[in-house]
Amino acid sequence: MKRKGEVPSIVGRIMDVLIVGSVAYDSVVSPLGHVKDALGGSATYAGLACSFHAKRLSLEQIGLVGVVGEDFADADRTLLANSGLDLQGIETAKGETFRWAGSYHGTMAEAQTHETHLNVFEHFEPKVPESHQNPKITFCANLHPLLQSSVLHQATPNRLSMLDSMNLWIDIARDSLVEVMQKVDLVIINDGEVRMLADDENLIRAARKVIEMIGVQTLVVKRGEHGVIAFHGPDIISLPAYPTENVVDPTGCGDTFAGTIAAHLASGNGELTRDELRHALLSATVSASFTLESFGIQSLHSMTQEMFQNRLEAFSHMLN
Amino acid sequence: MKRKGEVPSIVGRIMDVLIVGSVAYDSVVSPLGHVKDALGGSATYAGLACSFHAKRLSLEQIGLVGVVGEDFADADRTLLANSGLDLQGIETAKGETFRWAGSYHGTMAEAQTHETHLNVFEHFEPKVPESHQNPKITFCANLHPLLQSSVLHQATPNRLSMLDSMNLWIDIARDSLVEVMQKVDLVIINDGEVRMLADDENLIRAARKVIEMIGVQTLVVKRGEHGVIAFHGPDIISLPAYPTENVVDPTGCGDTFAGTIAAHLASGNGELTRDELRHALLSATVSASFTLESFGIQSLHSMTQEMFQNRLEAFSHMLN
Numbered sequence: 001m002k003r004k005g006e007v008p009s010i011v012g013r014i015m016d017v018l019i020v021g022s023v024a025y026d027s028v029v030s031p032l033g034h035v036k037d038a039l040g041g042s043a044t045y046a047g048l049a050c051s052f053h054a055k056r057l058s059l060e061q062i063g064l065v066g067v068v069g070e071d072f073a074d075a076d077r078t079l080l081a082n083s084g085l086d087l088q089g090i091e092t093a094k095g096e097t098f099r100w101a102g103s104y105h106g107t108m109a110e111a112q113t114h115e116t117h118l119n120v121f122e123h124f125e126p127k128v129p130e131s132h133q134n135p136k137i138t139f140c141a142n143l144h145p146l147l148q149s150s151v152l153h154q155a156t157p158n159r160l161s162m163l164d165s166m167n168l169w170i171d172i173a174r175d176s177l178v179e180v181m182q183k184v185d186l187v188i189i190n191d192g193e194v195r196m197l198a199d200d201e202n203l204i205r206a207a208r209k210v211i212e213m214i215g216v217q218t219l220v221v222k223r224g225e226h227g228v229i230a231f232h233g234p235d236i237i238s239l240p241a242y243p244t245e246n247v248v249d250p251t252g253c254g255d256t257f258a259g260t261i262a263a264h265l266a267s268g269n270g271e272l273t274r275d276e277l278r279h280a281l282l283s284a285t286v287s288a289s290f291t292l293e294s295f296g297i298q299s300l301h302s303m304t305q306e307m308f309q310n311r312l313e314a315f316s317h318m319l320n
Numbered sequence: 321m322k323r324k325g326e327v328p329s330i331v332g333r334i335m336d337v338l339i340v341g342s343v344a345y346d347s348v349v350s351p352l353g354h355v356k357d358a359l360g361g362s363a364t365y366a367g368l369a370c371s372f373h374a375k376r377l378s379l380e381q382i383g384l385v386g387v388v389g390e391d392f393a394d395a396d397r398t399l400l401a402n403s404g405l406d407l408q409g410i411e412t413a414k415g416e417t418f419r420w421a422g423s424y425h426g427t428m429a430e431a432q433t434h435e436t437h438l439n440v441f442e443h444f445e446p447k448v449p450e451s452h453q454n455p456k457i458t459f460c461a462n463l464h465p466l467l468q469s470s471v472l473h474q475a476t477p478n479r480l481s482m483l484d485s486m487n488l489w490i491d492i493a494r495d496s497l498v499e500v501m502q503k504v505d506l507v508i509i510n511d512g513e514v515r516m517l518a519d520d521e522n523l524i525r526a527a528r529k530v531i532e533m534i535g536v537q538t539l540v541v542k543r544g545e546h547g548v549i550a551f552h553g554p555d556i557i558s559l560p561a562y563p564t565e566n567v568v569d570p571t572g573c574g575d576t577f578a579g580t581i582a583a584h585l586a587s588g589n590g591e592l593t594r595d596e597l598r599h600a601l602l603s604a605t606v607s608a609s610f611t612l613e614s615f616g617i618q619s620l621h622s623m624t625q626e627m628f629q630n631r632l633e634a635f636s637h638m639l640n
Contacts, residue, residue: 031521107521201351201427203545205565225523226546227560236638238560240547245525318556319639 015086016059016266018132019046019259020151021141022098022121023066023090028111028295029103032248038296039076041066041098042141042164045252046259048300049287050139051084053263056305062263063132065089065151067124069097079301088129093120108247109224110192128154139262140184141255142166145176152183160185160265160272164258170196181214186265186272188220188258207231218272220261220281222254228281235274239281242289242315249295256291256300260284286312335406336379336586338452339366339579340471341461342418342441343386343410348431348615349423352568358616359396361386361418362461362484365572366579368620369607370459371404373583376625382583383452385409385471387444389417399621408449413440428567429544430512448474459582460504461575462486465496472503480505480585480592484578490516501534506585506592508540508578527551538592540581540601542574548601555594559601562609562635569615576611576620580604606632 021043027036043066050062063086068077070092081087101115126147138157140148142164152161161184169177170193178197181187187210191203197213198206203221211219211231219231227240264280265272286308293299341363347356363386370382383406388397390412401407421435446467458477460468462484472481481504489497490513498517501507507530511523517533518526523541531539531551539551547560584600585592606628613619 107523195427202565202567203427204563208565223546226543227558229560229563236563238547238563238638240549240558240560243524243549243556243558245522245528247522318558 015061015063015132015135016054017050017062017137017139017262018065018089018128018135018151018155018157019043019050019062019139019141019262020065020089020126020128020148021046021143021255023064023068023072024098024100026251026296027099027101027115028249028251030108030249030295031105033295035249035295037099039079040100040252040296042143042255044080044297045255045291045300046139046141046164046262047080047085048083048297049256049259049291050263052287052300052303052308053260053283054084057263057267059263059266061086063089063129063135065126065128065132067091067093067120067126069093069095069120072097083301086132089127089132091124091127093124095120102251104250107225108250111251126151126154134158137162137262137266139258140164140180141258145169145173145180149176149180149183152180159269162186162188162258162262162265164188164254165193167193167196178214181216184216186218186220187214187216188222188254188261190222190224190254191226194219194221203229218277222257224250224253228257228285230277230281232272232274232277237274237278237281239278239285239319242285242311243318244289244292246293248293250292252297252300253288253291257284257288260287282315283312286315335381335383335452335455336374337370337382337457337459337582338385338409338448338455338471338475338477339363339370339382339459339461339582340385340409340446340448340468341366341463341575343384343388343392344418344420346571346616347419347421347435348569348571350428350569350615351425353615355569355615357419359399360420360572360616362463362575364400364617365575365611365620366459366461366484366582367400367405368403368617369576369579369611370583372607372620372623372628373580373603374404377583377587379583379586381406383409383449383455385446385448385452387411387413387440387446389413389415389440392417403621406452409447409452411444411447413444415440422571424570427545428570431571446471446474454478457482457582457586459578460484460500461578465489465493465500469496469500469503472500479589482506482508482578482582482585484508484574485513487513487516498534501536504536506538506540507534507536508542508574508581510542510544510574511546514539514541523549538597542577544570544573548577548605550597550601552592552594552597557594557598557601559598559605559639562605562631563638564609564612566613568613570612572617572620573608573611577604577608580607602635603632606635
């Protein structure tokens with residue numbers, strides 16, 4: 001029963017994870033088929049993965065910050081909202097939603113980009129809603145490093161900040177990228193990007209160089225079908241990928257991976273421990289293995305808690 | 321005190337592992353330097369790794385079968401014998417010892433072969449000494465599949481037979497290779513070879529196809545810097561590589577890996593269990609990480625039990 005003068009409970013709710021990233025329409029060709037203008041983008045995948053785990057981990061709020069165009073479908077907005085994502089920070093701007101087109105070949109390890117239309121992202125200035133400015137975790141999903149910086153400036157996380165990126169930004173905005181990397185507690189990038197940043201072909205040595213360059217506490221190196229290696233202070237955690245026969249479309253796997261980590265880190269407190277990180281990496285690996293199995297968000301969106309648990313158990317058995 | 325009529329104890333000794341493979345002089349160039357005519361070959365690396373673990377595992381005898389030329393140095397023969405290897409099965413033939421020259425670039429994942437001189441291997445017909453014909457484990461290290469077949473024909477293992485190979489034989493002797501693979505209990509090949517054999521880019525699917533093609537119980541897929549994935553009946557075991565900053569020369573890593581497995585399997589009895597295989601794979605991964613760190617056999621040969629144990633503990637910690 002509410003007493004007079006009591007603050008409405010909504011105000012007391014915690015913003016567990018604030019995610020900034022892209023919301024996009026992707027067109028993808030892979031050896032197993034193709035899809036046109038499917039809902040995608042780093043914030044979409046990371047957000048859906050994060051909200052999936054939020055339910056398991058009893059988190060309260062996951063907020064997205066990003067921009068869509070006037071063409072953004074109501075059905076897609078509803079899908080995101082129904083997944084439990086707070087969309088206050090998603091601005092609708094004049095113009096079209098960001099579009100990306102790419103294809104995968106051979107081992108499907110890397111996408112070939114055919115088209116990138118920034119559209120509404122070209123003039124986007126992220127504005128973090130006031131209620132989102134003290135999240136537990138701030139996660140800058142893959143996006144231009146200056147936009148990531150702006151969000152980090154606006155939102156001060158209670159626990160920690162993390163960031164994902166891609167080779168494009170190393171190519172065209174290396175200085176801004178290194179600068180924003182220096183501001184966060186945890187960086188997630190892939191093995192090729194680590195090698196590029198360090199200019200060293202040996203992954204372990206390259207990772208050490210990147211850690212020194214950006215002074216980060218935790219560096220998580222995604223290795224695609226080869227798993228993940230994480231450097232956490234003096235510790236190393238190395239995990240293989242979940243073995244998947246049914247690789248349809250790798251788009252969004254890295255975002256799914258990172259979004260899952262963000263959810264796990266929001267459910268902990270104090271210093272990030274090795275065990276906590278390892279547990280997050282296991283869940284992230286399993287979650288990403290679902291995203292692989294369909295075009296777009298389809299199989300991530302239809303993953304149930306039971307499907308996740310079964311695969312997590314099989315994966316744990318495989319490792320122990 | 322020996323009694324009259326007593327069989328000399330030598331007869332009662334068990335041949336734990338019989339290894340057939342190449343003994344070679346290798347010339348290697350890597351980004352970290354070069355070496356000329358260094359002792360190498362699949363039987364050399366596998367034998368040295370096997371005999372290292374033989375001491376830890378209280379095995380009695382490791383026998384090599386192979387051929388060297390008249391130019392084979394006494395010092396190299398002494399080194400092998402002093403490592404505890406039985407060299408009765410090493411024939412000295414007229415001509416020169418097998419020579420291989422290659423180089424590594426970039427991530428050093430694959431060797432580029434510059435020269436292969438079969439020399440004494442061209443007309444080699446392996447003869448397994450009588451005392452070696454009932455080993456516990458027969459291990460056919462990388463060699464022409466017809467020579468592997470001949471050894472399997474001559475030596476019947478008490479526990480199991482295993483085989484390693486390379487892409488060259490898939491290219492020039494595919495039918496013989498598939499045939500000999502069908503005869504063994506455990507096959508070790510690398511990821512590229514699995515993809516080649518199955519003509520499938522998805523490693524997991526490719527491995528399943530190879531298992532069906534050769535009807536093998538256990539398939540161990542080496543993935544170089546990405547670790548190993550093993551298929552053992554219905555089970556999968558997946559391990560990352562030991563993270564190494566100091567990669568000097570990967571030559572012989574696969575042989576070291578396989579030789580270590582052979583030693584471990586010789587120390588067990590009955591059906592190969594998942595736990596036993598996993599333990600062997602852990603030791604094999606750690607052993608191979610030493611071979612990487614020098615040209616030729618140098619760092620494998622100078623590895624001490626303490627160095628091995630320390631790294632094995634660090635690796636186990638990394639995984640758990």
